[in-house]
Amino acid sequence: xxxxxxxxxxxxxxxxxxxxxxxxxxxxxxxxxxxxxxxxxxxxxxxxxxxxxxxxxxxxxxxxxxxxxxxxxxxxxxxxxxxxxxxxxxxxxxxxxxxxxxxxxxxxxxxxxxxxxxxxxxxxxxxxxxxxxxxxxxxxxxxxxxxxxxxxxxxxxxxxxxxxxxxxxxxxxxxxxxxxxxxxxxxxxxxxxxxxxxxxxxxxxxxxxxx
Ligand SMILES: Cc1ncc(COP(=O)(O)O)c(C=O)c1O
Numbered sequence: 001x002x003x004x005x006x007x008x009x010x011x012x013x014x015x016x017x018x019x020x021x022x023x024x025x026x027x028x029x030x031x032x033x034x035x036x037x038x039x040x041x042x043x044x045x046x047x048x049x050x051x052x053x054x055x056x057x058x059x060x061x062x063x064x065x066x067x068x069x070x071x072x073x074x075x076x077x078x079x080x081x082x083x084x085x086x087x088x089x090x091x092x093x094x095x096x097x098x099x100x101x102x103x104x105x106x107x108x109x110x111x112x113x114x115x116x117x118x119x120x121x122x123x124x125x126x127x128x129x130x131x132x133x134x135x136x137x138x139x140x141x142x143x144x145x146x147x148x149x150x151x152x153x154x155x156x157x158x159x160x161x162x163x164x165x166x167x168x169x170x171x172x173x174x175x176x177x178x179x180x181x182x183x184x185x186x187x188x189x190x191x192x193x194x195x196x197x198x199x200x201x202x203x204x205x206x207x208x209x210x211x
Pocket of ligand 1: 027079080081082106152154155156157181182183184
């Protein structure tokens with residue numbers, strides 16, 4: 001007969017106490033009380049009718065945040081890395097050409113992820129702290145004809161906020177998806193998707209944006 005030889009850990013028999021800390025980095029960050037309280041709501045199933053209303057309200061909030069009427073707006077709960085993987089893995093097939101702008105670690109990270117799924121990764125590289133002109137981006141798009149172009153809006157490793165004006169239109173011109181990483185910029189600076197031309201068109205081109 002088997003017997004339990006490992007007792008329940010005493011530390012887990014006490015209530016969890018987490019101290020309040022002020023956090024001023026790009027993340028983790030302090031969470032407003034309203035959000036913490038929302039997390040204390042009951043768990044319901046993904047097929048309960050109420051969840052559809054909640055998901056739809058969240059979608060409206062994201063559309064407001066990014067100032068977009070794009071109907072394909074959805075929340076993926078997870079870390080920034082999970083959003084990067086989700087966007088890249090769902091948009092790129094092995095063997096396809098991808099272009100990544102590297103001006104810090106997030107461009108490098110996106111290039112590594114894309115390489116791992118067997119895509120043909122091309123990069124435009126500038127030293128940390130630098131940025132790319134639209135002419136440089138267009139030259140690379142026309143040379144490599146990628147299915148997806150990655151750019152970090154807020155490159156948190158260097159503090160560079162990359163201009164986005166005109167790049168959406170260039171991606172439309174070259175029929176390429178535009179993947180924008182706004183993990184570190186969202187909420188800190190405006191990101192008006194529709195005004196910037198970061199919208200879907202009827203062919204392949206559209207914008208995949210995560211924050
Ligand atoms: C620009 C940028 N992209 C992606 C990430 C990854 O986010 P996470 O740490 O939540 O995985 C970070 C995190 O600092 C970031 O600054």
